Each structure stands twice: as C-alpha cells, then as structure tokens.
Amino acid sequence: MGLAAALNTGKTSLFASQKSIEVAGNNIANVNTEGYSRQNVVLGDIPSLEFGGFFVGTGVRVNNIEREYDVFINQQLLDKSQELGTEDAKSTPLAELERVFSVGDENLATEIDRFFDAWQELSTNPSGEVERDIVIQRGELLASSFNSLARDLDNVRSNINDTVASEIDDVNLKLNQIAELNTQIQNIEANGKSANSFRDQRDLLLQELTYTLGVQSYEEPNGAINIQLPGGLPLVQNGTALQLEATPRGEDLTLTLNIGESSFEVKGDNLGGKFNGLFELRDEFIPELKQNLDLTAYEMVQTVNSLHAQGVGLDGSTGVAFFNNPGNHTTQSYVDPDQATAFSAGDLSIEVDGVANTVAFAGGSLNDLADTINTAALGVTATVNEQDDGTFVMVLRPDNAGDSVQLDTSAVGGSYEAPEFSMPNISDLIAVSIRDTSKVAAGNSSAPGDNTNALAISALKDEDTINGEDTFVSFYGKMAASVGIEAGQNRLAQSGAEDSLTQLKNLRDGSVGVSIEEEMISLIKFQRGFEASAKLLSTVDELMVTVINIKN
Numbered sequence: 001m002g003l004a005a006a007l008n009t010g011k012t013s014l015f016a017s018q019k020s021i022e023v024a025g026n027n028i029a030n031v032n033t034e035g036y037s038r039q040n041v042v043l044g045d046i047p048s049l050e051f052g053g054f055f056v057g058t059g060v061r062v063n064n065i066e067r068e069y070d071v072f073i074n075q076q077l078l079d080k081s082q083e084l085g086t087e088d089a090k091s092t093p094l095a096e097l098e099r100v101f102s103v104g105d106e107n108l109a110t111e112i113d114r115f116f117d118a119w120q121e122l123s124t125n126p127s128g129e130v131e132r133d134i135v136i137q138r139g140e141l142l143a144s145s146f147n148s149l150a151r152d153l154d155n156v157r158s159n160i161n162d163t164v165a166s167e168i169d170d171v172n173l174k175l176n177q178i179a180e181l182n183t184q185i186q187n188i189e190a191n192g193k194s195a196n197s198f199r200d201q202r203d204l205l206l207q208e209l210t211y212t213l214g215v216q217s218y219e220e221p222n223g224a225i226n227i228q229l230p231g232g233l234p235l236v237q238n239g240t241a242l243q244l245e246a247t248p249r250g251e252d253l254t255l256t257l258n259i260g261e262s263s264f265e266v267k268g269d270n271l272g273g274k275f276n277g278l279f280e281l282r283d284e285f286i287p288e289l290k291q292n293l294d295l296t297a298y299e300m301v302q303t304v305n306s307l308h309a310q311g312v313g314l315d316g317s318t319g320v321a322f323f324n325n326p327g328n329h330t331t332q333s334y335v336d337p338d339q340a341t342a343f344s345a346g347d348l349s350i351e352v353d354g355v356a357n358t359v360a361f362a363g364g365s366l367n368d369l370a371d372t373i374n375t376a377a378l379g380v381t382a383t384v385n386e387q388d389d390g391t392f393v394m395v396l397r398p399d400n401a402g403d404s405v406q407l408d409t410s411a412v413g414g415s416y417e418a419p420e421f422s423m424p425n426i427s428d429l430i431a432v433s434i435r436d437t438s439k440v441a442a443g444n445s446s447a448p449g450d451n452t453n454a455l456a457i458s459a460l461k462d463e464d465t466i467n468g469e470d471t472f473v474s475f476y477g478k479m480a481a482s483v484g485i486e487a488g489q490n491r492l493a494q495s496g497a498e499d500s501l502t503q504l505k506n507l508r509d510g511s512v513g514v515s516i517e518e519e520m521i522s523l524i525k526f527q528r529g530f531e532a533s534a535k536l537l538s539t540v541d542e543l544m545v546t547v548i549n550i551k552n
Contacts, residue, residue: 012059017530035204068512085211087494089277116461123454132437179241214272231270305404311441311453333391346411
C-alpha cells in the first residue's frame with residue numbers, strides 16, 4: 001500500500017473519467033441518429049484491501065457500458081408502427097378510387113341519366129334519325145364509362161401488386177440483417193459485454209418490418225430475437241432468416257414463405273402493417289366494388305335488352321338486343337350442391353330474349369334446380385360448377401349467344417339463399433350491339449309514331465331495378481359513398497396513428513434519447529473528475545520524488 005496504491009487509484013480514476021468522456025462524446029455525436037439510445041458508463045469500485053487495520057479502497061473500474069431502454073415504450077412504438085403502416089398503405093389506392101368513383105359532374109351516374117334521357121327524347125319523335133342516333137351514341141358512351149371504371153379498378157389492383165412485388169427484396173434484406181445482428185449480439189454478449197449499437201440497429205429494423213409486415217417478436221435469453229408473422233409463420237430464428245417470395249398467379253400476385261422444401265401461401269389475414277392494408281383493399285374492398293359495378297352493368301344489360309327485344313324497329317326487326325350479352329350468368333356460391341333441403345318449392349320466373357315463362361319447382365338441391373331449368377327447355381342451359389375454393393355456383397348459358405336472360409328465383413328460398421345472377425367482368429365487356437338506327441325499337445310496332453317502348457325503357461331510370469331497392473343512379477351513389485367513407489376513415493385513422501407515433505417517439509426521446517444539456521453537464525463533471533485524477537497522479541509523483549530524495 002502507500003504511495004504505490006495511491007498511484008494505482010489515480011490511474012484507474014483517470015481511465016474511468018476518460019472512458020466516461022468518450023461515452024458522453026459518443027452520445028453527443030449521435031444526438032440526431034435515428035434509433036440511437038443514450039449510453040451510460042457503469043462504474044464499480046475495486047475491492048478494498050486491509051492496510052493498518054483499515055480497509056482502504058484501491059480505485060474504480062468500468063464494469064460495462066449500458067444503453068437506456070424502455071420495454072413499454074418500445075412495444076407501443078411497434079404497435080403504432082403497424083397501425084400506421086396499414087393506414088399509409090391504403091391512402092394512395094383509396095385516393096385513386098375516389099378519383100375513379102367521382103361525385104362530380106362527369107361520372108357513371110351522369111352517363112346513365114343521359115342514356116335514359118336520350119330514350120325520353122326519342123319518345124317525342126320515335127321516327128327521328130337524329131334521336132335514334134343519339135340513343136346509340138349515348139349507349140356507347142355509357143358502355144365506355146363502364147369499361148373505363150372496370151379498367152381503373154383493375155389498374156388499382158395491378159398497382160397494389162406492383163407495390164408488394166417492389167418491396168419484397170427490401171423486406172428479405174431486413175430479415176437477413178436482423179439474423180446477422182442476432183449472431184453478432186450473441187457473440188458479444190456471451191463475453192459479458194453489451195452490444196448496444198447492434199441492438200439499436202436491430203430495434204430500428206424491427207420497427208421498419210413491423211410497419212411493413214406487422215411482425216411479432218420475442219427475445220431469447222441469449223439475446224437473439226425471433227420474428228414471426230401475425231399468423232404464426234416464422235421469419236427469423238436466431239441467426240437464420242427465411243425468405244418471402246412474390247409469385248405471379250394469373251393477373252394477381254401471391255406471397256409464399258419457403259421453409260425448407262415446403263412453401264406456404266401467406267394471405268392477407270396472416271399479415272399486418274402495410275402489406276395487410278394493401279391486401280385488404282386488393283382482396284376485399286376492390287372486388288366488392290367490381291362486383292357491384294358488374295351487377296349494375298348486368299342489370300342494365302338485362303332490363304334494357306329485355307324491353308328492347310320486345311319492341312319493333314322501323315325496319316320491322318324484333319328480338320334485337322340493344323347491348324351485347326357476353327359471358328355466362330352466374331349465381332352466388334353454395335357449399336353443397338346436393339343438399340336436399342337447400343331450396344323450397346315455388347315458381348321460377350324465366351325470361352329469355354323477351355319471352356317470359358313460369359316453371360314450377362318442386363324443391364330440392366342446387367342440382368335439382370338446374371335439372372328443372374334444363375327440363376323446361378326455355379333456351380338456356382344450367383350447369384353446376386365447382387370453384388377453386390371448393391364451393392359451387394350455378395351457371396346459365398343462353399343457347400343463342402347474346403340473348404338476354406331474366407330469372408326470378410325469389411320464391412324458392414329455403415335453407416340456402418335464393419340464387420341471384422350476375423355476369424363476372426360484364427362491366428369490362430359491355431358494348432352496344434346495334435349500329436343501324438332503323439333497328440332501334442322505339443315502339444311495339446313499326447308504326448312511325450309508336451313510342452311505347454322508348455317510354456318503357458326511359459322509365460327504367462326511376463325503377464328500383466338493383467336488388468329491388470335501388471335505381472341505377474342511387475346504386476352508383478352507394479358505391480361512391482362507400483369509397484368516400486372508406487377514404488375518410490383512412491385519413492382519420494392515418495392522422496391519429498401519425499400523431500400517436502409522434503408522441504411515442506417524443507416520449508422515447510425524453511426517456512432514452514440524448515439530451516445535449518444533460519450530456520454537457522455530464523461532460524463537465526467527467527472533465528473535472530479527469531483533472532482531479534491527473535492532479536492526484538501529479539501529487540503522488542511529487543511525493544514519491546520527495547521520498548526518494550530523502551532516502552538518497
């Protein structure tokens with residue numbers, strides 16, 4: 001002990017103050033580094049030694065350098081990042097859908113009004129060539145509006161697929177980086193040290209992945225973090241990262257996760273964050289809009305064609321469809337086509353190319369219903385087809401291509417809902433099928449002044465044609481309203497998530513972030529400690545010189 005012990009004490013104090021200054025300087029240098037957590041030097045005294053009957057301390061040592069970390073705030077950040085990712089992803093497609101389903105002066109509803117108004121004008125002059133030509137032109141513009149809306153919906157879906165495909169590589173890169181950081185953290189902390197910078201990097205990557213995929217994570221005792229999708233499929237296990245793959249399937253895109261030699265399809269309900277928002281729009285919201293658009297086009301084609309086929313043109317033609325009738329008439333999906341109690345007994349109202357018939361149905365399964373329609377031999381063929389998801393639909397196909405088909409099955413509802421028909425993708429394909437103005441059936445005869453059919457078709461404008469409760473215009477209004485409501489809710493949720501995330505980041509910065517003022521105070525404190533340690537060493541050195549001189 002003695003002066004040598006004092007010299008060692010001064011040396012350890014000098015080293016501890018130096019290390020503390022380095023850490024404070026590093027904190028100040030990273031004050032603007034995203035995701036950086038304030039680091040602190042953990043000091044501990046060196047065990048005391050007995051000297052002259054007393055235990056005297058022998059200095060200080062740096063036990064560790066730890067980072068500030070708040071588990072609760074960090075978890076809240078991850079939760080809000082996932083929520084914001086979902087809403088951010090929806091904002092751009094919904095803004096595009098708002099443009100598509102415009103509520104301004106020029107939209108599908110406007111063209112529907114103008115089309116029926118053209119028939120009303122024709123009724124005032126049934127023989128007029130100009131009025132007949134306007135009816136055809138308005139029909140073409142209406143069909144073009146349907147086609148344009150359908151293309152726009154397809155484009156939004158395509159853009160969503162492109163967005164997902166463009167981000168897969170970045171997601172896989174982040175998964176690989178987290179796996180590598182897991183390995184580095186394990187190696188460092190196995191030796192009793194803290195991998196502070198690596199943990200900060202990993203937390204930032206995890207927050208970005210949560211924003212994109214809504215991943216869930218949990219930490220192992222060895223310091224590694226394991227990551228999985230909300231549905232439970234693993235993404236990162238210790239130092240191993242699995243890879244997501246975007247696989248084209250027709251016009252769509254699916255996500256698959258490769259685990260060994262097995263591949264698992266990742267659907268929207270197994271995702272969170274940005275991808276969940278994109279897939280929710282692509283697989284649920286947009287298909288519903290497309291289905292409603294197809295229903296509107298289908299009812300337009302069937303009702304107009306049914307009345308037009310009953311009328312007579314100036315050239316004596318009859319049975320002519322105004323719109324073409326592409327594709328097949330398809331019901332909703334059913335689970336079991338052979339369930340005997342599916343439908344109750346009742347009359348089927350079937351109209352083919354303007355000719356109405358009533359067919360008695362004794363009740364039974366979906367297959368029984370198809371057999372009854374085929375036995376009646378009314379100009380349509382019914383088949384029951386199995387779909388990819390294992391459900392079944394009934395498809396009506398006119399024996400003569402282009403014939404309009406109207407079928408009312410509301411009287412046969414049993415344990416299954418009565419069939420309701422539509423034409424998939426008819427909004428893409430609808431077009432006017434006549435070009436000769438003399439074939440426009442304004443009346444029920446070829447008499448020049450007969451306007452009965454034009455009046456009947458123009459009256460469709462105000463009839464509750466769709467689902468028995470909506471006109472064509474009001475149903476479009478519901479579609480546009482659903483888009484507007486969804487977009488409004490998205491903007492509100494997005495703003496709320498952004499505000500919450502900002503508050504949480506501020507809370508994190510206040511709790512574990514770097515404060516310049518605090519670091520400056522610490523720097524002054526460590527500077528004074530360093531100066532005092534240096535003074536101690538200088539004093540001990542002088543004392544040792546004095547002792548040596550006395551001895552000499």
